[in-house]
Amino acid sequence: MIYSPLDFFTDPVFRAPTIGSMLMCLASSLIGVLVIIRKRSLLGEALSHASYPGVVIGLIFLSSYFPFQEEIIGIGILVGAFCTSLLALFIIHKMERKLRVKSDAALCFVLSVFFGVGILIASRIQTTHAMWYKQIQLFLYGQSATLMDIHVLTYGILCCLIITTFFLLYRSIEAIHFDVDFSKSIGIRVNFFENMIYCLLVLAICIGIRSVGVVLMSGMLIAPGICARQFTHRLSILLILSGFFGLLSGFFGNYFSVIIPELMQVAGEKNFSLPTGPMILLFATALCAISFIIGLSGRYTRIIEHKWQCRLENALKSMWKNEPFDLSWSLSFWLKWQGWVDEKYHLTPEGFIYASRIVRLHRLWEVYLVDYLGQKVEKVHRNAEEMEHIITPELEKELMLLLKNPKLDPHKQPIPRERL
Amino acid sequence: MSDEIFYVEHLTVNYDKTAVLWDVSCSVPKGKLIGIIGPNGAGKSTLLKAALRLVKPLSGKIKLDGKSAYVPQRSSVDWDFPITVFDVVLMGVYGKLGFFKWAKKAHKEATRRALEKVGMLGFANRQISQLSSGQQQRVFIARALLQDADIYLLDEPFAGVDMATEKEIMTLLRKLKKEGKTIFVVHHDLTCVESYFDWVIMLNTCLIASGPVKEVFHSDNLMRTYGRSALLLDEAAKLSQSKASGVK
Numbered sequence: 001m002i003y004s005p006l007d008f009f010t011d012p013v014f015r016a017p018t019i020g021s022m023l024m025c026l027a028s029s030l031i032g033v034l035v036i037i038r039k040r041s042l043l044g045e046a047l048s049h050a051s052y053p054g055v056v057i058g059l060i061f062l063s064s065y066f067p068f069q070e071e072i073i074g075i076g077i078l079v080g081a082f083c084t085s086l087l088a089l090f091i092i093h094k095m096e097r098k099l100r101v102k103s104d105a106a107l108c109f110v111l112s113v114f115f116g117v118g119i120l121i122a123s124r125i126q127t128t129h130a131m132w133y134k135q136i137q138l139f140l141y142g143q144s145a146t147l148m149d150i151h152v153l154t155y156g157i158l159c160c161l162i163i164t165t166f167f168l169l170y171r172s173i174e175a176i177h178f179d180v181d182f183s184k185s186i187g188i189r190v191n192f193f194e195n196m197i198y199c200l201l202v203l204a205i206c207i208g209i210r211s212v213g214v215v216l217m218s219g220m221l222i223a224p225g226i227c228a229r230q231f232t233h234r235l236s237i238l239l240i241l242s243g244f245f246g247l248l249s250g251f252f253g254n255y256f257s258v259i260i261p262e263l264m265q266v267a268g269e270k271n272f273s274l275p276t277g278p279m280i281l282l283f284a285t286a287l288c289a290i291s292f293i294i295g296l297s298g299r300y301t302r303i304i305e306h307k308w309q310c311r312l313e314n315a316l317k318s319m320w321k322n323e324p325f326d327l328s329w330s331l332s333f334w335l336k337w338q339g340w341v342d343e344k345y346h347l348t349p350e351g352f353i354y355a356s357r358i359v360r361l362h363r364l365w366e367v368y369l370v371d372y373l374g375q376k377v378e379k380v381h382r383n384a385e386e387m388e389h390i391i392t393p394e395l396e397k398e399l400m401l402l403l404k405n406p407k408l409d410p411h412k413q414p415i416p417r418e419r420l
Numbered sequence: 421m422s423d424e425i426f427y428v429e430h431l432t433v434n435y436d437k438t439a440v441l442w443d444v445s446c447s448v449p450k451g452k453l454i455g456i457i458g459p460n461g462a463g464k465s466t467l468l469k470a471a472l473r474l475v476k477p478l479s480g481k482i483k484l485d486g487k488s489a490y491v492p493q494r495s496s497v498d499w500d501f502p503i504t505v506f507d508v509v510l511m512g513v514y515g516k517l518g519f520f521k522w523a524k525k526a527h528k529e530a531t532r533r534a535l536e537k538v539g540m541l542g543f544a545n546r547q548i549s550q551l552s553s554g555q556q557q558r559v560f561i562a563r564a565l566l567q568d569a570d571i572y573l574l575d576e577p578f579a580g581v582d583m584a585t586e587k588e589i590m591t592l593l594r595k596l597k598k599e600g601k602t603i604f605v606v607h608h609d610l611t612c613v614e615s616y617f618d619w620v621i622m623l624n625t626c627l628i629a630s631g632p633v634k635e636v637f638h639s640d641n642l643m644r645t646y647g648r649s650a651l652l653l654d655e656a657a658k659l660s661q662s663k664a665s666g667v668k
Contacts, residue, residue, distance in 0.1 A: 171514055175511050175514055177501070179492060179497045180496075181474055181492045181496060185474060185488070186511075186514055186515030187515060229502070232502065233502050233504065233547035234502055234507065235502050235503055238502050
C-alpha cells in the first residue's frame with residue numbers, strides 16, 4: 001500500500017523513524033551554520049568519522065554486560081561516540097596549536113586514524129559476533145527504519161537543548177563568531193562559549209550518525225546551511241532557514257526511502273531497499289542545487305534586463321537625434337506600450353523627455369571625462385555610450401553641480417536641459 | 421596623581437618566549453588624545469590588548485581607570501560574515517545588556533543615532549561585505565560610540581582608509597576629547613602625529629618615551645624608536661627564541 005505524507009507522523013511503524021530523522025536534521029543544520037561561518041566545514045567530517053570507534057566500543061562493551069537491552073545499548077553507543085569524537089577534537093586542537101600542524105593535515109590525519117581503528121575493531125568481531133557487527137554496520141550509512149520511540153525522546157531532548165542554547169545565547173554567539181577580540185573586551189567569556197559550541201557540534205554528530213551514518217554526516221551539517229546562505233545576509237534568518245531546510249530534508253529523505261521501494265514492489269521488483277542516509281543527503285543536495293539555480297537566474301535576469309534597457313535607450317536616442325536605426329518588432333512594441341512613441345513612430349512628449357535625459361547624461365559624462373580626468377576629446381565617446389545607461393539621478397545631480405551646468409559638450413554639441 | 425587614567429608599571433607581555441612588551445612603565449592623564457607609535461611588532465596593539473585584559477601579562481601591572489570601548493583592527497574580522505551594518509553596531513550595547521536579554525527599542529534608537537554620527541545611517545540595512553574600507557571603519561567606530569565609554573582604544577583606525585574618512589574620524593575623536601573622554605590611537609603615519617595628538621607613547625618593545633607631543637616627539641626619540649639600535653634588540657630576541665625552542 002502507498003502511504004500519504006501524513007501517515008508518516010501517525011503510523012506507529014513510521015512515526016519514530018520520521019520524527020527521529022527530522023530532529024536529527026534540525027540539530028545538525030543549526031550547528032552546521034556555525035561550522036560554515038567559521039570556515040571549518042571539514043571539522044564535521046573529521047569528527048563524525050572519529051565517532052565510529054566510539055560506536056563500536058560502546059556497542060561491544062554494553063552488549064557484553066546488558067545483552068538484548070536495546071535502550072541501554074543505544075545510550076551506550078551515544079556516549080561512546082561522544083567520547084571518541086571529543087577526543088578527536090582535543091587532538092586536532094593540540095596538533096594545530098602545539099605542533100603547528102596545518103589545519104587540513106591535522107583533520108585528515110585524525111579522521112583516517114580514528115576511522116581506521118574503528119574498522120579494525122569491527123572486523124575483529126565480524127565472524128565471532130555477527131549480530132553485533134550487523135548493528136555496527138548500520139552506523140556507517142545510517143538506517144532510520146529501526147528507530148524507536150526511546151530514540152526519538154533522546155533526540156528530542158538533545159534538540160531542545162541545542163535550540164534553547166541558540167535562542168538564549170544568540171547575541172553572544174553572533175558576537176564571538178564575528179569579532180573575538182571585541183567580544184572579550186565587553187566581557188563575554190569566549191573560551192567557555194567556544195567549548196560549549198564544540199560540545200554541541202559533537203552532540204549533533206552523535207545524534208545524526210544513527211540515521212545518516214558516519215560517512216555522510218558532514219554533508220548533512222553543511223548542506224542546509226549552504227542552501228540557506230543563498231537567500232539571506234543575516235545570521236538569525238540563516239539559522240531559521242537552515243533549520244527549516246534541515247527538517248524538510250529529514251522528512252523527505254525518509255519519505256522517499258520508504259515510498260520508492262514500495263512503488264518498486266508494486267512494479268514487481270522484489271528486495272529493493274534504499275538506505276535513509278543517502279536519501280536525506282541527496283534531498284538536501286537537491287535543495288542546494290535549486291537554491292543555486294535561483295541565485296544564478298536572478299543574476300542572469302538582471303544582466304538581460306540591463307541589456308534590454310540599453311537597447312531601448314539607444315533606440316530612443318537615435319530617434320531624438322533623427323538618426324536611422326534598426327527597429328525590431330519587439331522593440332517597437334515595447335516603445336509603443338510604454339507610451340514613448342506614437343503610431344507613426346514619432347517620440348511622444350514622455351519619450352522625448354526620456355531620450356533627452358539619455359543624451360544629457362552622455363554629454364555630461366563626456367564633459368566630466370575631458371575637464372576633470374584630462375581624457376582626449378576623441379576618446380571619450382565610447383565610455384559615455386556605456387555610462388549614459390548607468391548614471392543614477394543622484395550621480396547626475398552631483399555631476400551637474402560639479403560641472404556647473406555646462407551648455408556644450410566637448411564636441412561643441414548642446415547639452416539638453418532638464419525641462420524644456 | 422589623581423587624574424591619571426592609564427597606568428602601567430613594569431609591564432612585560434610575551435608570546436611564547438619572545439617578549440613583546442618589556443618592562444614598560446608609564447602613565448597618562450585624563451582627557452588626552454594619545455597616539456601610540458612604533459615600528460611593526462613593537463607591541464602597540466599588545467599594549468591595548470593588555471589594557472583590556474585580552475592578553476595576560478607575564479608580570480607587572482596595567483590599569484585603565486574607567487569604562488573602555490575597543491575598536492579592533494579592521495582586518496581582524498571576517499567581512500563576509502552574514503550580518504548587517506545595524507546588527508554590528510548594535511553589538512555596542514551587548515556589554516550593558518547582560519547575556520540573556522534582547523535589545524529593546526531604546527537600544528535600537530541609540531544604534532541609529534550612533535550610525536548617524538558617523539554618517540552611515542543610510543547603510544543600516546546593508547550587508548557588511550558591501551562596504552568600502554572607510555565605511556567598515558566608521559561602522560566599528562559607531563559601535564564603540566554606542567558603548568558610552570570613558571576611554572576609547574582604537575587599533576590602527578586609519579589603516580587603508582581614505583583621506584576624507586580619516587579627517588571625519590579625527591573630527592569625531594576631537595569632539596569626544598572635548599567631552600572629557602580619553603582616546604588611545606595606535607598609529608602608523610608619522611607625518612601627522614603632531615597635528616593629531618596631544619600625547620604620544622613611543623614604543624619599541626621597551627618604552628622609548630611617553631609624554632606631551634611637544635616634549636617627546638623629536639628626532640632623538642624617533643631614532644631610538646625606529647633606528648638600527650632598536651632593530652638589534654629585535655634580532656637578538658628572535659635568535660634567542662630559535663635557540664631556546666630548537667627550531668633551525
